[in-house]
Amino acid sequence: MTDNKITNAQIEAQIKELPAQPGVYMMKDETGMIIYVGKAKSLRSRVRSYFRKNNQSYKTQLLVRYIYDFDYIITDTEVEAYILEANLIKKHQPKFNIRLKDDKTYPFIKVTKNLDFPRVFKTRLVKNDGAEYFGPFADVDAIYKTLDVIKDIFQLRSCKKEIIAGEPEAKPCLNYHINKCLGPCIGAVSKEDYHELIDQVMLFLSGRQEELKAEVEKMMENAAQERNYEKAARFRDALKAFAKLSESQKVMSDKNIDQDVVALVEGENDLACSQLLLVRNGRLIGQEYFILEGTEEENKAEMMGSFLQQYYEQAAGIPDELLLNTDLAYRKLIEERLAVLKGKKVKILQPQKGDKKKMLEMAERNAAQNLKKEDIRSKYEKQRTSGAVKKLAEILEIEKEPHHIEGFDISNIQGTDTVASMVVFKNGRPSKKDYRRFKINTVEGPDDFSSMKEVVERRYARLLREDKKLPDLILIDGGKGQLSAAYEVLELLGIDDLAIIGLAKKEEEIFKPGQSEAIIIPHHSPALQLLQRVRDEAHRFAVSYHRKLRSRRLTHSMLDEIPGVGETRRNALLQHFGSLAKIREAKIWQLKEVEGISSKTARKIFDYLRENMRAF
Template identity: 35%
Template structure:
């Protein structure tokens, strides 16, 4: 049976795609899985009929915590699951540790790379993605690629210097499932661009693919290649449709699910060069000038992607200075992006007015990101500051563009407060123990992990504390003296 804490956690799980990580009492990841619906899949482990398998029974008995990462689609959940299994090698994913039985998707290292399914990861220069638990999942992924980003699958030798000797393209070309490199119908550079799209998709970076396609669509439209522009437009819409998050939120209910029109409206209202499919929202939180944190939340296709949220403890600013704290946060955030660890958004949203926006833009300028669109949203009158020297933009309160910006702003504010409270609580718990002579950070964490809280420890006797390896009677007395002096009461916490 699930513990009371696990039962509460199960009730909060979203009915949407994602990956779940199950941990044991030591905090080790013991199982990683993917789900079309996190709520339904994870809850199924704790049903009575799930205990028929001894292996599953042992897994469920070992679970002490469950964390989830929501994704935009089942495809991205599949990709992320494979990454996390390789990273953690969970004990109960033993089958995947013997992964030569499970399929990989391989992109060969050739002038015109092929896409191949293989059950052996060779020691060559090819790129491998996986292993994937289900061959059916691999087929679904390949159908997506075949339809929108067709690469050749044949092993035919291609002489790029004299393509006329290669003969006519095969049936796959006629069906639109290959670009026909064997017949010289595509250049190596154009083909490589398509390969890069596929690699990004297999890495789960669908938003990056959309941005690449939008740039190509704009170029095609400007050169009057309208057929190609239309094809790229349809591909973008297909990716958005496939990766669209299936969640219920006030924002989506207001827009009746038509996020495409909402983002179009936002682009129009702010005169943005492209549709802002990704928006980064920034805010600052502090407590009387202490423990200042800067945060960034990420909305993709109008919905929050919590796996991409970030927080930064401010290091270079003393006292209460939200402006310079914001400047530091923006600098550190996009300094990481420029190193390739995070993609850039199409719009930066700052919680505040023109001064906050000025400091954010200063940080962007110094990073060489002067052309990255940035706006700020002031709370009182909901004015949008967008262009230096121009009057702020005032949208109707029913405008879908304003509602989207408000939601990003409000979410960044919520996350800033939540991050500050969590960090402050953790610091307070650690610092009291670390004031005890001879108790360092590692030992403090060890004690908290065993007893749950400093209040529980303060309610114990010195003899009980002395049973912990490495804690003798004298150390136990010192610990209790410091704890009771700092936290007062000695009643243990109630679960």
């Protein structure tokens, strides 16, 4: 690879061009990967400080060694830079930043209150779509338990269909008959009554059971006075459920405020834990914890600031008070941002005595315990990943440990829609942002060998053209035939020194080019288990892509058979509804809303899809 590290002269020239304005800067390594994201009140002075040799910490010195280039984004204010920094850290997970260890998105409970008959369900995607979100929650089981309680108490619908007030269907689903749903689809409950229940659900999710209890008691009395005894009985059962729920929730305060209690505890191996206790209306309703990486040489105030920055940019609810067990870096920025998110000022306290101090001590004890669990998990994960990588190099007798593995698989069913997948594992873990999928262009029919040749040639010819880093090991899903096909391409490209193997699934035999005897690794070996994870992930990724293409082809084919629906109308329908299933569920007036669909055509589509329902 060409050495493209910027020289001192280039650095100085680029820094001179930097504006003395707020913004975010991104340090990159030789591969172009972002390794550090920072915010600045003045981009010029902040970036320049990295290349001064005085007063640099060891971590900064190490970072500078890896910097090959940098980029930046100008913002109007320092607060905007603060927000953008949090989003970029979450997206890129730079190794020199303090970051939440879990790369997954945390689940929320979503209430689609903007619909005629709202739904309440779990989601991991927060949008600005008029819905209400509660969370995030680290404990998925807690979400399901909460949703179960909500369903039992309120008998809300669980179906995904669109239900319009005033347009009842002929038959309800089974849930209505077993008293698990109020039946909005058949008009058994009005839109107004249903929204009253949704308001109660949102009180419930906000932790305000006392307010909800008073509201439900009043509604039960009104229902009894109106002699609607069935409705009154439902409210009575809800009150019993609230009583049981309240018994399980620890009373933390007699104050009618929402508090987040955050305790940060440092551990070994450059890890720290932020423990979060969620106190709503004086009751502890839940807890979450987050492991922070990249904390070496960082003080606790910096760690706490980084955690709050990243957490509250994705959190759906902001408390009235934040109780912290440490000092706080960039306090003013965080206070300003929380005030914007909350709509009013949020108190940030560091209590030294009393009940609030006791809450923090409770959070600290939990954080210390969670760090112990993480240490055990990390040791096991190290054995599965870095330990497996090292052992694999020994078994395969390759000089370089395979920290970067690329795995390939071919997928077709009855010779149609042949596709290939490529997955990437780095340091023993999947790197999903580097996955690639391919449509096979030059091969007709079910020819896995030729298909493998095509995809391997396309992948590595491109890497060579673009002077990109090659993998340490290539894994082909298959035996000698697939391996020979792939290796033939590497020879033609002049990179036959690349380590490449085939893994045959039946006996889990490993083949290397030029060796007739298979390598057998014990089934309990972490090295074999790593290869199996790569192979299975490549297979999963290929099959899912194949199914998507096949489904799309069948969808297009079915829509093309409808009289009056050509390519333009077909595309308009799919763009409007998103899927064939949604088009089939649509009513005639909804079909007419699509551009280019007349009343006559809408009727044809409606009738055709219902006559051919079994085809789906």
